[in-house]
Amino acid sequence: VTATVPEDPAPDAHLAALxxxxxxxxxxxGFIGSNLVHALHAAGAHVAVVDALVPRHGGHRRNxxxxxxxxxxxxxxxxxxxxxxxxxxxxxxDDVAAVTPVVDGADVIFNLAGQVSHLDSMxxxxxxxxxxxxxxxxxxxxxxxxRPEARIVHTSTRQVYGRPRYLPIDEAHPxxxxxxxxxxxxxxEQLHLLYGRVHDLPVCALRLTNVYGPRQRLLGDAQxxxxxxxxxxxxxxxxxxxxxxxxxxxxxxxxDVVAALVAAAVVPDVVGEICNLGHPEPASLGRIAALVxxxxxxxxxxxxxxxSVPWPAERARIDVGSxxxxxxxxxxxxGWEPSIDLATxxxxxxxxxxxxxxxxSST
Amino acid sequence: VTATVPEDPAPDAHLAALxxxxxxxxxxxGFIGSNLVHALHAAGAHVAVVDALVPRHGGHRRNxxxxxxxxxxxxxxxxxxxxxxxxxxxxxxDDVAAVTPVVDGADVIFNLAGQVSHLDSMxxxxxxxxxxxxxxxxxxxxxxxxRPEARIVHTSTRQVYGRPRYLPIDEAHPxxxxxxxxxxxxxxEQLHLLYGRVHDLPVCALRLTNVYGPRQRLLGDAQxxxxxxxxxxxxxxxxxxxxxxxxxxxxxxxxDVVAALVAAAVVPDVVGEICNLGHPEPASLGRIAALVxxxxxxxxxxxxxxxSVPWPAERARIDVGSxxxxxxxxxxxxGWEPSIDLATxxxxxxxxxxxxxxxxSST
Numbered sequence: 197v198t199a200t201v202p203e204d205p206a207p208d209a210h211l212a213a214l215x216x217x218x219x220x221x222x223x224x225x226g227f228i229g230s231n232l233v234h235a236l237h238a239a240g241a242h243v244a245v246v247d248a249l250v251p252r253h254g255g256h257r258r259n260x261x262x263x264x265x266x267x268x269x270x271x272x273x274x275x276x277x278x279x280x281x282x283x284x285x286x287x288x289x290d291d292v293a294a295v296t297p298v299v300d301g302a303d304v305i306f307n308l309a310g311q312v313s314h315l316d317s318m319x320x321x322x323x324x325x326x327x328x329x330x331x332x333x334x335x336x337x338x339x340x341x342x343r344p345e346a347r348i349v350h351t352s353t354r355q356v357y358g359r360p361r362y363l364p365i366d367e368a369h370p371x372x373x374x375x376x377x378x379x380x381x382x383x384x385e386q387l388h389l390l391y392g393r394v395h396d397l398p399v400c401a402l403r404l405t406n407v408y409g410p411r412q413r414l415l416g417d418a419q420x421x422x423x424x425x426x427x428x429x430x431x432x433x434x435x436x437x438x439x440x441x442x443x444x445x446x447x448x449x450x451x452d453v454v455a456a457l458v459a460a461a462v463v464p465d466v467v468g469e470i471c472n473l474g475h476p477e478p479a480s481l482g483r484i485a486a487l488v489x490x491x492x493x494x495x496x497x498x499x500x501x502x503x504s505v506p507w508p509a510e511r512a513r514i515d516v517g518s519x520x521x522x523x524x525x526x527x528x529x530x531g532w533e534p535s536i537d538l539a540t541x542x543x544x545x546x547x548x549x550x551x552x553x554x555x556x557s558s559t
Numbered sequence: 560v561t562a563t564v565p566e567d568p569a570p571d572a573h574l575a576a577l578x579x580x581x582x583x584x585x586x587x588x589g590f591i592g593s594n595l596v597h598a599l600h601a602a603g604a605h606v607a608v609v610d611a612l613v614p615r616h617g618g619h620r621r622n623x624x625x626x627x628x629x630x631x632x633x634x635x636x637x638x639x640x641x642x643x644x645x646x647x648x649x650x651x652x653d654d655v656a657a658v659t660p661v662v663d664g665a666d667v668i669f670n671l672a673g674q675v676s677h678l679d680s681m682x683x684x685x686x687x688x689x690x691x692x693x694x695x696x697x698x699x700x701x702x703x704x705x706r707p708e709a710r711i712v713h714t715s716t717r718q719v720y721g722r723p724r725y726l727p728i729d730e731a732h733p734x735x736x737x738x739x740x741x742x743x744x745x746x747x748e749q750l751h752l753l754y755g756r757v758h759d760l761p762v763c764a765l766r767l768t769n770v771y772g773p774r775q776r777l778l779g780d781a782q783x784x785x786x787x788x789x790x791x792x793x794x795x796x797x798x799x800x801x802x803x804x805x806x807x808x809x810x811x812x813x814x815d816v817v818a819a820l821v822a823a824a825v826v827p828d829v830v831g832e833i834c835n836l837g838h839p840e841p842a843s844l845g846r847i848a849a850l851v852x853x854x855x856x857x858x859x860x861x862x863x864x865x866x867s868v869p870w871p872a873e874r875a876r877i878d879v880g881s882x883x884x885x886x887x888x889x890x891x892x893x894g895w896e897p898s899i900d901l902a903t904x905x906x907x908x909x910x911x912x913x914x915x916x917x918x919x920s921s922t
Contacts, residue, residue: 325692370731379746380746
């Protein structure tokens with residue numbers, strides 16, 4: 197028994213505004229990036245993807261399954277493909293030779309590339325700083341020289357706040373990241389805003405909470421707790437929560453994130469601003485796990501379990517406790533608020549993965 | 560007519576505590592670093608310097624003039640030299656092969672290496688991020704593997720605060736740097752504190768205000784307004800202040816900074832902490848310029864002038880306005896406060912450069 201995947205949500209005025217626009221999506225083969233590419237393509241935008249396909253980071257060509265694609269650089273003047281083909285450039289962000297022609301002529305740049313694993317950031321910290329800050333700085337230099345008028349939307353993270361001093365966290369909360377990933381992402385975000393102020397690039401940054409949904413890498417444990425929960429439930433394995441599983445998280449379905457990204461690319465007032473993207477209804481990790489198990493069972497999958505284990509020391513040291521984000525600034529500036537509650541979002545997510553089994557077997 | 564250079568200030572109990580200790584000073588051929596090396600050597604510490612001698616950054620072998628030195632790595636087991644020779648390693652901070660043997664066995668690491676020019680950080684931003692954050696991250700990894708018990712004192716900057724929201728700035732002030740240098744220094748500082756928390760390195764960070772004194776690179780305009788003022792006055796050229804010259808700065812004589820660095824290496828309570836180092840008597844840029852001119856004239860040098868010019872656009876964009884730092888935390892934790900007022904410090908500074916004329920001719 198497989199459920200059907202709900203198709204595109206209601207038409208979106210912001211998305212419609214990007215019809216015919218040249219949109220660059222860095223990290224476009226990754227989780228959020230590929231969902232954005234699907235939405236932009238469906239809306240009639242010309243989409244170009246830059247992705248380094250860093251192993252284990254979540255980027256995969258199959259995330260664009262169903263879309264026409266063409267490799268850039270296959271011929272001197274760019275490759276030939278269908279008019280609406282998504283153009284793929286496999287390169288690091290700061291590869292001037294490869295990326296300059298992609299950025300040239302762009303109307304919007306969704307800069308989503310990066311490394312998201314907090315644990316990996318502690319075992320290979322220099323690589324994290326490179327992927328989240330250094331290559332972004334090179335990219336900003338390249339954009340400033342090539343296409344300074346392109347709107348830039350940078351995806352940052354609520355991890356930049358560190359341990360919350362108060363909840364929900366608003367954008368004025370101190371930024372005291374507790375791992376290398378948070379430090380590197382903060383530097384990357386600050387560099388974007390700086391280039392906005394100093395070099396007049398129309399930049400904004402969105403600080404995302406935990407995101408789940410289709411096209412997220414399920415294997416490995418590098419992408420955070422949500423894909424781990426989903427994978428284990430789909431495989432009929434118990435979901436593990438640390439301690440009492442009491443910490444709150446305000447999880448966002450990727451479709452809601454895509455809507456915010458698109459709004460951030462077209463709404464004028466957000467230029468120069470940083471906005472949180474969170475969900476107004478946080479849930480404890482234990483409850484999230486139970487909802488994942490229920491979604492899988494409802495879809496006819498295995499009936500799983502949630503088990504509690506003591507905190508591993510290396511996780512406890514970089515855990516931030518409960519976090520929930522105040523997204524009222526995004527509502528005010530972008531007219532955005534999440535439309536998908538957790539139970540609904542998880543049902544959609546489970547349906548997707550039951551239709552696309554390779555996420556459970558491919559690395 | 561040349562004045563004499565005041566010799567070492569009164570003996571210092573913290574400095575005495577480092578007699579016989581192995582002290583590594585990164586950036587030890589630079590301005591603050593070389594003054595620290597002189598003080599440590601005089602106190603009987605074993606001093607090892609790591610310096611990349613990056614052109615135009617202020618590092619120069621002549622800053623250690625008067626001290627016995629020996630190049631590390633000249634022989635397979637280290638070079639032979641007098642027992643009290645300062646050991647020199649010319650290398651980037653994250654050069655594992657060159658720097659690991661220097662750090663091995665260290666009691667204290669003064670991590671002063673970095674790039675200080677705000678203007679250079681905007682013209683070669685990736686280089687700034689590398690020198691102030693990336694190489695420091697590699698260095699921290701190296702230290703954590705080689706010598707995790709060494710005390711580490713990191714020199715940060717009040718530039719991490721950005722435009723002041725209130726004065727004087729205390730350590731709880733938001734960190735919103737306004738140039739690449741500030742972003743990179745903040746990342747470097749956060750990485751140090753993170754390694755303290757996560758890897759148990761006994762780290763602290765000092766956020767320095769503008770520093771002046773002997774052994775500062777006077778040529779070029781990369782090291783900030785103070786050496787420019789001193790150079791121009793010594794050469795009989797008018798000192799230029801932007802706009803009305805009304806912005807306040809709380810300048811520190813390097814001897815006061817050295818005293819704080821030494822205290823930060825031995826006082827237990829500062830581990831894991833960040834402290835501002837400022838001066839309680841700020842002065843306007845116009846007044847600072849006038850005091851420099853007066854110090855030079857008093858020493859028998861040229862009688863100069865101060866002229867006001869409109870703000871250059873590229874400076875105005877990254878200027879932070881008036882800044883003064885609240886150093887009460889340093890007083891509480893380190894027992895430190897500045898002992899040198901600006902007029903006295905400038906007289907000492909001018910006397911030094913009139914005795915060491917090469918600072919005005921050598922690059």
